[in-house]
Amino acid sequence: MSNGMTVIVQPMPWLRSAAFTLSFPAGICQESADRAGIASMTCEMVQRGAGSYSSRDLVAAQDNLGLDRNSGVLTNVVSYGAAMPAESFDQALGVYADILRRPHLPADQLDDARMMMMQELRAIEDEPSHRVMRRIRQMRYGDRLGRGPQGTMKSLQTISQDDVREFFQTFYQANGAVLTVAGNVQPKQIIATAEAEFGDWKSGDKAVQYEAESCPGYDSIEMETSQTHIAFGFPCIPYGHERYFKMRAGIGILSDGMSSRLFDRVREQRGLCYTVSASCHSLPNAATVFGYAGTTPERAQETLDVTLHEVKHLVDDLQQSELDRWKVRIESALVMEQESSASRASSLASDFFQLGRPLETKALSELIEAITLKDVQEYWTENPPQDFHVVTLGPQPLTVNL
Amino acid sequence: MSNGMTVIVQPMPWLRSAAFTLSFPAGICQESADRAGIASMTCEMVQRGAGSYSSRDLVAAQDNLGLDRNSGVLTNVVSYGAAMPAESFDQALGVYADILRRPHLPADQLDDARMMMMQELRAIEDEPSHRVMRRIRQMRYGDRLGRGPQGTMKSLQTISQDDVREFFQTFYQANGAVLTVAGNVQPKQIIATAEAEFGDWKSGDKAVQYEAESCPGYDSIEMETSQTHIAFGFPCIPYGHERYFKMRAGIGILSDGMSSRLFDRVREQRGLCYTVSASCHSLPNAATVFGYAGTTPERAQETLDVTLHEVKHLVDDLQQSELDRWKVRIESALVMEQESSASRASSLASDFFQLGRPLETKALSELIEAITLKDVQEYWTENPPQDFHVVTLGPQPLTVNL
The missing domain is CATH 3.30.830.10 (Metalloenzyme, LuxS/M16 peptidase-like)
Incomplete structure (x- = not known):
C-alpha cells in the first residue's frame, strides 16, 4: 500500500x-x-x-x-x-x-x-x-x-x-x-x-537496524538446582543467506528428530541426559546455532564434553541416509503446514522479514530437495563451528574443553 | 475385531x-x-x-x-x-x-x-x-x-x-x-x-478399574521460590455424564479465554497474578476441576482468597453473554479440529474411553448449542463447589478461607 x-x-x-x-x-x-x-x-x-x-x-x-x-x-x-x-x-x-x-x-x-x-x-x-x-x-x-x-x-x-x-x-x-x-x-x-x-495508517521513519555485540566465552551461574542446565551457542549464517539451507541441513542431522546425532549419541547411547537439542536462530544481521542440555550435576561435565564433540565433528562421516531422513522430515512438516492457516500466516510473515518476500511452499520444497551431501560437507568444512558461547547453571561450574 | x-x-x-x-x-x-x-x-x-x-x-x-x-x-x-x-x-x-x-x-x-x-x-x-x-x-x-x-x-x-x-x-x-x-x-x-x-493380537483379561481415594484439605510445601504457586481442586462430574457439558459451561465461563471471570477479575482488574486458570479433568470413576495461580509471595494470600471466591460464587449473576461467548469459543475450536488429523484422532480415542463411543463433531456441536443459561445455573446451584483441595508452594504457607 x-x-x-x-x-x-x-x-x-x-x-x-x-x-x-x-x-x-x-x-x-x-x-x-x-x-x-x-x-x-x-x-x-x-x-x-x-x-x-x-x-x-x-x-x-x-x-x-x-x-x-x-x-x-x-x-x-x-x-x-x-x-x-x-x-x-x-x-x-x-x-x-x-x-x-x-x-x-x-x-x-x-x-x-x-x-x-x-x-x-x-x-x-x-x-x-x-x-x-x-x-x-x-x-x-x-x-x-x-x-x-x-x-x-x-x-x-x-x-x-x-x-x-x-x-x-x-x-x-x-x-x-x-x-x-x-x-x-x-x-x-x-x-x-x-x-x-x-490504507491511511500513518507512515513514519524506517526502523533503525542495530548490530549484534558478541562476547564469546564461558559463564557459570551457581545455584542449588537438582539438574545442571547447559546452554551453548556459536555463530552461523542467517535465514535468507543463499547457503542457509545447506547449513541448516547440518543442524538438522545434528538435532532434528529421535534419529538425530545428539538424541542418539548423547541421550540414547550414553544415557547422559533427558533433553538435548540444537536449533538455528536468525536476526537480520546475525544468526546463531543455540543448544541446550539438562542433566544431573554428576553427568554434566561429560554431557557438555560429548555434546560439544558432536557439534565440532558434525562433518565427520556424514551419511546420505542422515540427509535423506532430514529431507523427509521437512517435507512432512510442509504437508502439516498446509493444514494450518495460523502456521502458514506466521511463516509468510517470518519469510517477509528475513527474505524480504514470501517463499512459496513448492519453491522451498525444491530448494530442500536440491541439497546434496556434498553441499552440506562443503559448507561445514569451510565454516566449522567456532567462537563458542557456553552458560551453565547448577551447583558447580564446569570446564569447557574445546 | x-x-x-x-x-x-x-x-x-x-x-x-x-x-x-x-x-x-x-x-x-x-x-x-x-x-x-x-x-x-x-x-x-x-x-x-x-x-x-x-x-x-x-x-x-x-x-x-x-x-x-x-x-x-x-x-x-x-x-x-x-x-x-x-x-x-x-x-x-x-x-x-x-x-x-x-x-x-x-x-x-x-x-x-x-x-x-x-x-x-x-x-x-x-x-x-x-x-x-x-x-x-x-x-x-x-x-x-x-x-x-x-x-x-x-x-x-x-x-x-x-x-x-x-x-x-x-x-x-x-x-x-x-x-x-x-x-x-x-x-x-x-x-x-x-x-x-x-487381527491376531492376543486377547487378555479386561483391565481392572480402580477407585479414587480422595483426601480434601490443605497442604503447603515451603521453598525459597520467587513466586508462590497455588493449586486447587474440587470434585465434579466426569466426561460422559449426561450433564457434563452443562457443568463444563460453568467452568468455561470461569476460565476459558481472556474475557473469562478468573482472567478478568483476578488478573486484569486486580493485577494479582500473571497466570490463573481452571479446567476439568476426567477419569472413568472420578473427575475434578483443577486450578492454578502463580503470583508473588506478597500477593499470594489475596490471590488465593479472590480466586476461591470467584469459584464459589460462579452461579451469582451469570450472564447470557458469558454463555454465548463460551459457545462461540467451542465452535471455533471445533472448526480448528477439523483441520488437524492428529487432534481428531486423539479426540476420537478420548471419546471412546470416556463415552464408550466416538462423538461426531456435529452431534457435539448440537449438544453445546442446546445448553441454556438455566441449565448452567441449575447444575451449579444443585452442585456447588465443595470438598476443596489446596496446595501452595512458596516461602510461607497461606490460610485457606472457605
Whole structure:
C-alpha cells in the first residue's frame, strides 16, 4: 500500500479457518536500556481498550468472533495475530485496526500492566532452563539484541504513561509493516478490507537496524538446582543467506528428530541426559546455532564434553541416509503446514522479514530437495563451528574443553 | 475385531495428512506402588528395537516415513500415535505392530531407559508449578490414580528386566484397545490394514478399574521460590455424564479465554497474578476441576482468597453473554479440529474411553448449542463447589478461607 505496508494473501480453500499475522518493527531492539520492557508493556496496553471498545468490551468482542489470539514481542518486530472461523475475518481485522491505531492507553491501567510484567519476570526466574537460554542470548547478541521481552524489575518500575505513549507514537506505524493472511479467503476481498482498515495508517521513519555485540566465552551461574542446565551457542549464517539451507541441513542431522546425532549419541547411547537439542536462530544481521542440555550435576561435565564433540565433528562421516531422513522430515512438516492457516500466516510473515518476500511452499520444497551431501560437507568444512558461547547453571561450574 | 480391539476411522478428504492413536489400558494405575514408573519404562523399552528393526533402525524407519510421533502414559491408558503424510499410513501401522507386539526389550538398554526417567523426574523437581499440580492430583485421587508417570527415585531403581517383561506380557494386548484414525484415508483400506496387523493380537483379561481415594484439605510445601504457586481442586462430574457439558459451561465461563471471570477479575482488574486458570479433568470413576495461580509471595494470600471466591460464587449473576461467548469459543475450536488429523484422532480415542463411543463433531456441536443459561445455573446451584483441595508452594504457607 502507498503508506509502506505490505499485504500478502495465500488462499487455502480446503480449510474453513483463516488466520492473519500483522507484524511491524516495534520490537525489543527499539527500547532504550533504561526502559527495557516497554515494547511488551505497549503491546499489553494497546489491548486494554481501543476505538469504541472499553478494555472489557475489547476482549469480549474478540472472544465473540471466536479468535484464537496470539501476540508476541520479538527482538526486531512485534506481531499481532489470530486464527478464526473464516467468516469472522473482516470484523476481526477491524478490531485490530482499533487496537493498533486507536488504543486508549488508559493511564489507570498502567500499574496493572506493570504488575503483570513483573509477575512474568519472576515466573521466569523460577525456571532455570529459561535463565540459561536468556543469558546465552545476551552473551551472543549483546544487551540490545540479546535482551528478553520482560525487561528488568528496575526498568519496569521506571516506565511511565508518557513513555508508553511515545513508544506507541514512534513505532506503531505502517512503514515496514506486513499483514499476512492465509486460509479460506478471497485475495481481492482481503486487499479491499486491508485497504479500508489500514490504507491511511500513518507512515513514519524506517526502523533503525542495530548490530549484534558478541562476547564469546564461558559463564557459570551457581545455584542449588537438582539438574545442571547447559546452554551453548556459536555463530552461523542467517535465514535468507543463499547457503542457509545447506547449513541448516547440518543442524538438522545434528538435532532434528529421535534419529538425530545428539538424541542418539548423547541421550540414547550414553544415557547422559533427558533433553538435548540444537536449533538455528536468525536476526537480520546475525544468526546463531543455540543448544541446550539438562542433566544431573554428576553427568554434566561429560554431557557438555560429548555434546560439544558432536557439534565440532558434525562433518565427520556424514551419511546420505542422515540427509535423506532430514529431507523427509521437512517435507512432512510442509504437508502439516498446509493444514494450518495460523502456521502458514506466521511463516509468510517470518519469510517477509528475513527474505524480504514470501517463499512459496513448492519453491522451498525444491530448494530442500536440491541439497546434496556434498553441499552440506562443503559448507561445514569451510565454516566449522567456532567462537563458542557456553552458560551453565547448577551447583558447580564446569570446564569447557574445546 | 474378534480379539476385543476397536477400530474407528474418520475420513477427512480435504487434508493431505493422516494420523492415528492406538490406546489401551496399560496406564499408570496398573502399576504396583513399589514399581511406580513401570508403565512409562515399558513404553520407553518397547521403542528400543522391535520386529526386524534394531533400536537405531526403528527410529530411523519412523523418521523415514515422516512421522510426527507422540506417545503418552496416562492414569488409565497408554497411547501411541503419529501424524504423517497420508501415503505413509500403511507402513507406519506396520512399524507400530512391531513395537506393540514384537518388541525386543533389550536387557542391555534397561539402565539407559532408567537413567532417562530419573533425569525426567529431576527436571520436574526443578519446576515448582509442576510440583504443586502433581501434589494436588495425589491428594484428590490418592496414590494410585493420582500418581505421575515418572515414578520415584526408589521405585525406578527397583524395576528389573523381568518386571518390564511381565508388565508388557500382561497389559500389552487387544482387549479394551482402540485404534482411531483420521485424515485423508479410505475406511475400507484402514480396516483391512488394521485387521492384517492387529487381527491376531492376543486377547487378555479386561483391565481392572480402580477407585479414587480422595483426601480434601490443605497442604503447603515451603521453598525459597520467587513466586508462590497455588493449586486447587474440587470434585465434579466426569466426561460422559449426561450433564457434563452443562457443568463444563460453568467452568468455561470461569476460565476459558481472556474475557473469562478468573482472567478478568483476578488478573486484569486486580493485577494479582500473571497466570490463573481452571479446567476439568476426567477419569472413568472420578473427575475434578483443577486450578492454578502463580503470583508473588506478597500477593499470594489475596490471590488465593479472590480466586476461591470467584469459584464459589460462579452461579451469582451469570450472564447470557458469558454463555454465548463460551459457545462461540467451542465452535471455533471445533472448526480448528477439523483441520488437524492428529487432534481428531486423539479426540476420537478420548471419546471412546470416556463415552464408550466416538462423538461426531456435529452431534457435539448440537449438544453445546442446546445448553441454556438455566441449565448452567441449575447444575451449579444443585452442585456447588465443595470438598476443596489446596496446595501452595512458596516461602510461607497461606490460610485457606472457605
